[in-house]
Amino acid sequence: MIASKHIQNYFENMNKSTRQLSKLSNEAKKTGVDPQLESDIPIAASVAERVEAIMGSISPNIIGKGIPDRITELEKEYGFGDWRVALKLAEEISLERFCKFEDKISAINIGIRTGFAYITQGTVSAPLEGLIDIKLKNRKDGKKYLSMYFAGPIRGGGATASAVTVVITDYIRKVHNIEKYDPTDEEIKRFYTEVTDYYDRVERKQYKPTEEEMKFIISNLSVELNGDPTSRLTVSNFKGLDRVETDRIRGGMALLLTDCIPLKGAKVWKKLKEWGSDFNLEDWKWIEEFIELKKKIHSGQEIKSNTTKLRPNYSYISEIVAGRPIFTHPLKKGGFRLRYGRSRLTGHGSWAISPITMQICKDYLAIGTQLRVERPGKSTSLTSCDSIEGPIVKLKSGEVIKPKSEEEAKLISPDIEEILFLGDILISHGEFLENNHFLVPPGFCPEWWFNILKSKINNKNQFISENKLHESFFDTFLPPKISRELSIELSEKYKIPLHPELTFYWGELSKNQLITLAKYLYKGSTEPSLKRILELIGAEHKLINNKIEISPITLSNLKLNLSEEIINSNLNESETTLEFLNKHSKYIVEDLWGTAIGARMGRPEKAKMRDLKGSPNFLFPVGIEGGRMNNFIDVIKKGFVISDFPIINCEDCKQQTIYRKCEHCGSYNTKQRYIDPKTKIKYDEPPKDLRVRAFERRKYEISKLYKKTIENWNDEIPSLIKGVKNTKNKYRYAEHPLKGILRSKFSLRVNKDGTVRYDGTELGITHFKPKEIGLTVSKVKKLGYSFDWKGNEITSDEQLIEIFPQDIIIPDSDILGSEAASKVLQRVANFVDEELTRLYNKPAYYNVATKDDLIGQMVIGLAPHTSAGIAGRIIGFSKISALLAHPYWHAAQRRDLDGEETSIMLMLDAFLNFSRDFLPDQRGSRSMD
Numbered sequence: 066m067i068a069s070k071h072i073q074n075y076f077e078n079m080n081k082s083t084r085q086l087s088k089l090s091n092e093a094k095k096t097g098v099d100p101q102l103e104s105d106i107p108i109a110a111s112v113a114e115r116v117e118a119i120m121g122s123i124s125p126n127i128i129g130k131g132i133p134d135r136i137t138e139l140e141k142e143y144g145f146g147d148w149r150v151a152l153k154l155a156e157e158i159s160l161e162r163f164c165k166f167e168d169k170i171s172a173i174n175i176g177i178r179t180g181f182a183y184i185t186q187g188t189v190s191a192p193l194e195g196l197i198d199i200k201l202k203n204r205k206d207g208k209k210y211l212s213m214y215f216a217g218p219i220r221g222g223g224a225t226a227s228a229v230t231v232v233i234t235d236y237i238r239k240v241h242n243i244e245k246y247d248p249t250d251e252e253i254k255r256f257y258t259e260v261t262d263y264y265d266r267v268e269r270k271q272y273k274p275t276e277e278e279m280k281f282i283i284s285n286l287s288v289e290l291n292g293d294p295t296s297r298l299t300v301s302n303f304k305g306l307d308r309v310e311t312d313r314i315r316g317g318m319a320l321l322l323t324d325c326i327p328l329k330g331a332k333v334w335k336k337l338k339e340w341g342s343d344f345n346l347e348d349w350k351w352i353e354e355f356i357e358l359k360k361k362i363h364s365g366q367e368i369k370s371n372t373t374k375l376r377p378n379y380s381y382i383s384e385i386v387a388g389r390p391i392f393t394h395p396l397k398k399g400g401f402r403l404r405y406g407r408s409r410l411t412g413h414g415s416w417a418i419s420p421i422t423m424q425i426c427k428d429y430l431a432i433g434t435q436l437r438v439e440r441p442g443k444s445t446s447l448t449s450c451d452s453i454e455g456p457i458v459k460l461k462s463g464e465v466i467k468p469k470s471e472e473e474a475k476l477i478s479p480d481i482e483e484i485l486f487l488g489d490i491l492i493s494h495g496e497f498l499e500n501n502h503f504l505v506p507p508g509f510c511p512e513w514w515f516n517i518l519k520s521k522i523n524n525k526n527q528f529i530s531e532n533k534l535h536e537s538f539f540d541t542f543l544p545p546k547i548s549r550e551l552s553i554e555l556s557e558k559y560k561i562p563l564h565p566e567l568t569f570y571w572g573e574l575s576k577n578q579l580i581t582l583a584k585y586l587y588k589g590s591t592e593p594s595l596k597r598i599l600e601l602i603g604a605e606h607k608l609i610n611n612k613i614e615i616s617p618i619t620l621s622n623l624k625l626n627l628s629e630e631i632i633n634s635n636l637n638e639s640e641t642t643l644e645f646l647n648k649h650s651k652y653i654v655e656d657l658w659g660t661a662i663g664a665r666m667g668r669p670e671k672a673k674m675r676d677l678k679g680s681p682n683f684l685f686p687v688g689i690e691g692g693r694m695n696n697f698i699d700v701i702k703k704g705f706v707i708s709d710f711p712i713i714n715c716e717d718c719k720q721q722t723i724y725r726k727c728e729h730c731g732s733y734n735t736k737q738r739y740i741d742p743k744t745k746i747k748y749d750e751p752p753k754d755l756r757v758r759a760f761e762r763r764k765y766e767i768s769k770l771y772k773k774t775i776e777n778w779n780d781e782i783p784s785l786i787k788g789v790k791n792t793k794n795k796y797r798y799a800e801h802p803l804k805g806i807l808r809s810k811f812s813l814r815v816n817k818d819g820t821v822r823y824d825g826t827e828l829g830i831t832h833f834k835p836k837e838i839g840l841t842v843s844k845v846k847k848l849g850y851s852f853d854w855k856g857n858e859i860t861s862d863e864q865l866i867e868i869f870p871q872d873i874i875i876p877d878s879d880i881l882g883s884e885a886a887s888k889v890l891q892r893v894a895n896f897v898d899e900e901l902t903r904l905y906n907k908p909a910y911y912n913v914a915t916k917d918d919l920i921g922q923m924v925i926g927l928a929p930h931t932s933a934g935i936a937g938r939i940i941g942f943s944k945i946s947a948l949l950a951h952p953y954w955h956a957a958q959r960r961d962l963d964g965e966e967t968s969i970m971l972m973l974d975a976f977l978n979f980s981r982d983f984l985p986d987q988r989g990s991r992s993m994d
């Protein structure tokens with residue numbers, strides 16, 4: 066790995082801590098209280114290892130056969146993340162170069178899905194749950210073709226990667242000399258009908274192909290796109306076809322034919338054009354023809370989307386949700402004003418507004434709030450930035466004011482009658498690039514003014530000494546504060562525009578309104594419309610005894626912009642207000658407005674412990690005996706519970722048990738058995754061709770287990786310990802009752818996989834000051850930080866430091882109360898410690914007494930619909946209700962920072978308590994999220 070020494074040390078330490086915790090939990094789990102005898106979370110230090118781990122979970126035979134090494138080799142040849150790595154990998158696995166498979170199609174199946182896992186970096190569960198099978202089916206001439214089975218979670222794979230997977234399948238087909246799919250006319254019509262039904266009745270996608278396009282795609286694809294039904298709805302026509310297994314709508318397949326192949330085909334072909342012939346893939350050239358066809362059919366829309374003229378975009382409003390306010394309409398001046406730039410909290414999808422704007426919008430806008438926006442992109446998560454423009458408001462008294470601080474804004478906010486200007490919204494230009502949106506003009510701003518000035522100055526040192534400025538005057542991005550007089554002088558001398566602080570939102574007025582204002586300024590004549598004119602341009606004033614009062618400075622600024630001669634000048638139809646004003650002004654006046662960005666509230670910021678329905682403390686079935694509250698204590702009082710339990714027999718004491726380690730005699734010599742639910746016959750091994758279950762519904766006497774559980778307890782037993790009505794996993798495994806007692810004691814709720822999750826909005830941070838996150842100089846150094854962002858040794862807690870890529874800052878706000886991450890994770894640490902000592906016979910590990918003890922502890926971050934957790938390290942606390950970390954940490958979870966959420970677990974809690982076997986036995990829930 067190429068990285069500087071201190072980053073390499075950092076990664077080494079992260080790796081070491083992770084492996085140490087994994088080892089500790091493996092030893093603890095030997096006691097046998099869980100479904101597995103060791104931790105169910107494999108550790109991967111690279112994408113290559115992740116690919117092996119994720120595919121190993123469905124095909125254990127590939128583990129340890131050299132796949133990660135081979136990936137590394139291929140990466141050296143083709144480059145990291147290159148699709149050719151996936152193609153070669155799929156080929157070699159399908160040819161059984163690493164290990165044998167049951168049959169050829171199994172090898173092909175795992176090969177293709179491993180290729181898919183590689184191009185999604187081994188992070189998402191789509192290769193397991195989105196592409197669920199590859200089968201050989203019969204052509205009309207009796208030969209075989211390949212059929213790909215997609216399911217709903219394919220959406221987590223991403224449109225491009227999913228499209229590439231079809232290319233991989235075609236390649237493997239050629240390697241194995243398998244014939245092409247031979248669709249009949251009826252089957253093609255079925256595809257069109259089903260995709261149209263999906264689009265119209267299930268979910269509107271970005272693209273809706275016509276029948277002609279569909280026919281073209283299907284006849285050119287050499288494999289069949291197939292899948293599981295994802296909807297209760299059946300297709301409206303072409304039911305009962307021989308080779309189509311279901312009449313219901315297959316959402317995964319529909320996704321491939323709307324958002325994936327039609328929309329990403331061009332991107333795929335661009336690469337294949339370069340090297341496709343090396344892989345016998347040049348016949349994908351049909352995509353070029355398809356793009357032509359698409360253009361011809363959708364030409365009307367194409368022209369519209371190619372235009373660079375700025376038009377209002379209403380789509381963010383059209384999907385409005387009740388209770389989510391609209392802040393500004395599309396392109397509506399007075400709303401958020403575009404400002405280009407980035408702060409240490411923005412980027413990767415996240416933007417910023419002034420903290421003063423947040424204050425006047427009361428509870429509706431906070432750090433972490435998701436906005437649905439007009440452009441570029443669809444949404445963002447908000448942070449704050451205090452060096453951009455705040456709002457201008459009108460009070461009930463008629464006064465127009467630009468609050469200078471959050472305190473002032475708070476003070477006046479009950480008296481606000483109208484928000485005249487919401488303030489700036491800070492967006493980095495990369496957001497436009499990323500979203501394929503042309504750059505739009507920003508309003509005139511100080512940094513722009515400063516750049517104009519810089520371009521006019523030949524001798525900077527001379528300029529500095531002439532004007533008695535600080536020697537670092539030109540070193541900053543934003544201009545240092547200078548006096549109003551100097552600013553005016555510079556505009557005059559160098560012919561540069563007036564500084565934005567001296568100008569107004571002139572574009573809001575008509576030319577006649579300009580004249581009305583000039584008459585007031587120079588002749589003292591007032592008109593009823595004058596007040597509104599001042600409001601529209603954002604000029605501060607008061608209303609005293611119904612008379613407008615403007616401060617001498619504002620008055621003088623107005624006169625700088627607006628000359629007296631304008632009063633008697635001729636109006637020219639073709640001139641804009643600003644052109645008209647400039648023609649008669651001594652100074653250059655720039656447009657302050659630029660572009661307004663429409664926005665409405667998406668969802669509020671989030672930071673809380675995850676709650677399953679019914680808020681269970683542990684995964685144990687309490688049936689109807691648990692009563693309305695699903696209380697385990699009620700089951701204890703009754704002495705039994707009737708529910709589904711695994712069929713396990715103890716070979717030693719010959720009794721039936723519910724755990725793999727016999728709860729009666731403590732033996733691990735137990736045997737899982739199976740039952741045919743129809744005949745009730747039990748089997749030692751699941752017979753082939755018979756659908757059997759690993760569990761049965763029975764009455765379970767709980768007293769003995771409970772007595773054993775609380776043998777050494779000596780504490781008060783909580784009166785409410787919530788279980789689940791039924792467990793839903795494949796074996797109906799249940800957690801040990803002690804876990805329930807302990808989680809109840811520490812007010813913790815369990816997630817469906819046995820862990821405690823903390824959910825939070827994702828926010829990025831690239832730099833921090835130790836003081837801001839509760840660190841001292843010595844603590845920050847202990848965490849491995851030595852230098853600030855300029856390379857100076859850290860000696861003060863006010864120095865700005867670049868954050869390490871896997872370090873995170875967790876919520877610790879009073880508003881969150883006991884739900885603050887700092888409090889929840891403390892309780893999790895206490896829970897794990899008691900679990901270690903009472904259940905696993907190990908010494909306590911965390912020994913956390915205060916929140917500061919959490920600093921340096923490892924967590925696992927896991928975003929929804931992904932299956933690879935990313936290790937993280939807690940380094941501090943914030944008052945923000947969101948999980949703050951380096952954008953890389955979020956990116957590793959395949960997330961942007963546009964208002965989505967992720968979750969964290971304390972690492973040892975995950976290693977000890979997570980089990981895949983607790984997860985409900987249904988597609989889409991077999992991954993960790």
Ligand SMILES: [Zn+2]
Nearest residue numbers: 715718727730
């Ligand atoms: Zn036994």
